[in-house]
Amino acid sequence: MPLEFERPQALVESVQEALMNLIFSGELNAGERLNEAAIAQSLGVSRSPVREAIRSLAQTGLIVIHPNRGAFLRVFSDDEISEMYDFRCMLAREAGARAATRIGASDLARLSEIIDDIERITTAGSVREFFPLNIEFHRIIVVASGNRRLASSYFDIAREHRLYRQYCLQLAGQPEQRGLAHQQTSNQEHRLILAALQNQDAQAAGELLYQHDLSGQQRTGELRMAAAAKTSVA
Amino acid sequence: MPLEFERPQALVESVQEALMNLIFSGELNAGERLNEAAIAQSLGVSRSPVREAIRSLAQTGLIVIHPNRGAFLRVFSDDEISEMYDFRCMLAREAGARAATRIGASDLARLSEIIDDIERITTAGSVREFFPLNIEFHRIIVVASGNRRLASSYFDIAREHRLYRQYCLQLAGQPEQRGLAHQQTSNQEHRLILAALQNQDAQAAGELLYQHDLSGQQRTGELRMAAAAKTSVA
DNA sequence: TAACTTTAAATTGTCGACAATCGACTGGAC
DNA sequence: GTCCAGTCGATTGTCGACAATTTAAAGTTA
Numbered sequence: 358m359p360l361e362f363e364r365p366q367a368l369v370e371s372v373q374e375a376l377m378n379l380i381f382s383g384e385l386n387a388g389e390r391l392n393e394a395a396i397a398q399s400l401g402v403s404r405s406p407v408r409e410a411i412r413s414l415a416q417t418g419l420i421v422i423h424p425n426r427g428a429f430l431r432v433f434s435d436d437e438i439s440e441m442y443d444f445r446c447m448l449a450r451e452a453g454a455r456a457a458t459r460i461g462a463s464d465l466a467r468l469s470e471i472i473d474d475i476e477r478i479t480t481a482g483s484v485r486e487f488f489p490l491n492i493e494f495h496r497i498i499v500v501a502s503g504n505r506r507l508a509s510s511y512f513d514i515a516r517e518h519r520l521y522r523q524y525c526l527q528l529a530g531q532p533e534q535r536g537l538a539h540q541q542t543s544n545q546e547h548r549l550i551l552a553a554l555q556n557q558d559a560q561a562a563g564e565l566l567y568q569h570d571l572s573g574q575q576r577t578g579e580l581r582m583a584a585a586a587k588t589s590v591a
Numbered sequence: 592m593p594l595e596f597e598r599p600q601a602l603v604e605s606v607q608e609a610l611m612n613l614i615f616s617g618e619l620n621a622g623e624r625l626n627e628a629a630i631a632q633s634l635g636v637s638r639s640p641v642r643e644a645i646r647s648l649a650q651t652g653l654i655v656i657h658p659n660r661g662a663f664l665r666v667f668s669d670d671e672i673s674e675m676y677d678f679r680c681m682l683a684r685e686a687g688a689r690a691a692t693r694i695g696a697s698d699l700a701r702l703s704e705i706i707d708d709i710e711r712i713t714t715a716g717s718v719r720e721f722f723p724l725n726i727e728f729h730r731i732i733v734v735a736s737g738n739r740r741l742a743s744s745y746f747d748i749a750r751e752h753r754l755y756r757q758y759c760l761q762l763a764g765q766p767e768q769r770g771l772a773h774q775q776t777s778n779q780e781h782r783l784i785l786a787a788l789q790n791q792d793a794q795a796a797g798e799l800l801y802q803h804d805l806s807g808q809q810r811t812g813e814l815r816m817a818a819a820a821k822t823s824v825a
Numbered sequence: 826t827a828a829c830t831t832t833a834a835a836t837t838g839t840c841g842a843c844a845a846t847c848g849a850c851t852g853g854a855c
Numbered sequence: 856g857t858c859c860a861g862t863c864g865a866t867t868g869t870c871g872a873c874a875a876t877t878t879a880a881a882g883t884t885a
Contacts, residue, residue, distance in 0.1 A: 367658040368868075369646070393837070403870045405639070408838090412603070412643045416650035424601040425837060425876050437739070444740040451681050505671070506678040510744055602838075627867070637840045642867090659846050659867060 368402060372410040375400055380419060380430065380520065387524040388432045391420065418517050433521050438581075441514055441521075442574040448511045449495075449570045454563035455502035457554050464497050465555060471497075472547050479540045487540050494547060498554070498566070522577055528584030539576055546572070602636060606644040609634055614653060614664065614754065621758040622666045625654065652751050667755050672815075675748055675755075676808040682745045683729075683804045688797035689736035691788050698731050699789060705731075706781050713774045721774050728781060732788070732800070756811055762818030773810060780806070 376396070379385060391411060397404045411428045414420045422428045433441075471494045478486045495515070499508045546569045553562035610630070613619060625645060631638045645662045648654045656662045667675075705728045712720045729749070733742045780803045787796035 370658075390836095392835095394835090404837090405642075405869055408639075409643055409646045412647050413650050416647050424604075426878090427837065440738045440740050443738055444744070447685050447741070504674045504677055506674050506748070507681070510678070514740065624866095628865095638867090639839055660848090661867065 368406045369409050369413070372396075372400060372402065372406045373413060376410055376414060377419075381523065383523060383527070385430050387430060387527055389430050390426075391428045391430070393427075417513060419520055431517075431520065433517075433524065435581075438521060438577075441517060442570070442577075445511070445514045445518065446567045446570045446574070448507060448514070449499075450563040450567035452499045452502040452504075452507055452511060452563075453550070453554075453566035454559040455504060455507075456498050457557050457559040457562040459503045460498070460501040460554055464501050465551070468494060468497055468547075468551050468554070472544060472551060475540065475544045475547070479537060479544065482537065484536045484540070487536070491543070498550070518577070522580065525577065525580045525584045529580060543569070543572075602640045603643045603647070606630075606634060606636065606640045607647060610644055610648060611653075615757065617757060617761070619664050621664060621761055623664050624660075625662045625664070627661075651747060653754055665751075665754065667751075667758065669815075672755060672811075675751060676804070676811075679745070679748045679752065680801045680804045680808070682741060682748070683733075684797040684801035686733045686736040686738075686741055686745060686797075687784070687788075687800035688793040689738060689741075690732050691791050691793040691796040693737045694732070694735040694788055698735050699785070702728060702731055702781075702785050702788070706778060706785060709774065709778045709781070713771055713778065716771065718771070718774070725777070732784070752811070756814070759811065759814045759818045763814060777803070777806075 376391070379396075385391070393404045393407050393411070397407045400407070411420060411422070415422045415428065419431055420428050421431050471490050475487060475490050475494075478490075492515075496512075499511045502508060546565065550562060550565045550569065553565055610625075613630075619625070627638045627641050627645070631641045634641070645654060645656070649656045649662065653665055654662050655665050705724050709721060709724050709728075712724075726749075730746075733745045736742060780799065784796060784799045784803065787799055
């Protein structure tokens with residue numbers, strides 16, 4: 358009877374989620390320390406679940422723990438970023454190649470919808486709504502690869518990249534503008550990827566996704582440069 | 592066994608290490624629960640650091656936490672194993688391709704040494720010493736890929752595979768006779784891999800490493816079959 | 826003023842105790 | 856004998872308190 362009914366009611370899970378929101382809401386600056394007591398108090402819990410949540414998040418690479426000093430929001434070196442992107446592109450290629458021969462009709466339809474949505478909001482001049490749609494687009498493909506381990510790794514590194522992008526935006530002073538042209542070209546690539554998937558062309562799908570993530574690296578690189586210029590001036 | 596002396600590093604780290612030893616020493620059966628109080632007492636610490644260590648290890652995939660029920664040694668489904676090996680082979684190929692153009696002379700010399708060592712112990716009929724040498728061989732190559740993120744992922748999944756192999760050995764009744772013949776063929780593949788690396792042939796090195804890890808999957812698969820046969824009879 | 830010591834506050838690390846929950850056991854009822 | 860409700864022991868989840876450590880500040884000396 359009690360067939361594997363997991364109750365995700367554990368307090369640690371809630372705290373972990375709250376921490377993720379805190380991290381990605383931009384309330385914390387890059388490299389900033391996470392004060393256990395303050396977090397515990399603001400969430401209305403004791404420090405124990407907070408500590409466990411932090412320990413768990415540290416394993417994902419969003420947080421770095423310095424013994425006896427605290428947990429800090431991770432900062433990224435240029436080398437790390439370069440290697441992370443290399444790794445991410447590689448995962449994207451493999452995921453795309455596997456998805457090409459496995460993806461179902463409903464997923465393909467959903468991808469097409471997303472492309473249209475992005476097209477619509479881009480012509481409408483919106484920028485904020487692009488990211489969740491973009492993430493969903495890639496999520497579908499990576500999951501369709503059929504390899505949960507591969508998918509998990511891709512999500513992990515994408516999350517880290519998200520933190521890095523936020524880190525750059527903070528340095529640069531939150532411009533975030535001038536994105537519409539990039540959204541357009543990105544969506545053009547989406548169309549090519551979709552076509553390759555529809556044709557079950559593993560080689561093409563993999564290569565297109567590789568290049569797609571690679572251009573993401575270049576865009577983030579420009580952002581990083583802008584941030585560096587800003588901070589060196591200031 | 593209690594922790595002998597206080598280290599400068601955090602207590603959690605020590606507990607984590609102790610747990611790893613406990614897991615890979617074979618003292619725990621597959622799927623067995625990790626009793627917090629018992630572990631804490633045997634290590635001479637309170638439950639807090641034990642809980643944090645468990646939470647951290649759970650993130651690596653060696654342990655699964657069921658809320659309100661405890662932490663259990665992970666058991667693997669056939670699907671998971673298949674996907675994990677697929678992922679591992681893919682990482683091996685990419686690592687090999689990258690290492691081919693970056694690996695240094697000292698690493699190449701060390702690889703050659705290891706191959707000779709394996710040759711020696713194999714002709715001497717030894718089995719136990721094969722694994723650490725084999726691990727070291729692959730570690731060198733993966734690190735030489737120059738991508739720490741890729742290396743980290745490879746080590747993670749190799750660790751999980753190690754746990755799985757132990758799991759199969761337990762089911763099969765600890766034969767561990769994996770055969771000198773396998774060691775020999777494996778080392779032959781090592782020689783081919785080394786040659787490709789020396790020639791800086793990225794394509795060949797990647798493909799050879801892919802096939803090398805793939806044959807590892809087949810060997811583990813046989814072990815799994817033997818274990819299944821044994822348990823169904825019993 | 827600058828560098829070094831000393832002191833104090835803030836924060837993390839660890840612990841034991843209590844509450845909440847689960848699994849096994851008991852004891853009927855049919 | 857099987858099923859179900861209730862109980863009990865064992866284990867996990869959470870908390871507040873204390874110890875250990877680090878960081879910041881104050882104080883001292885040249």
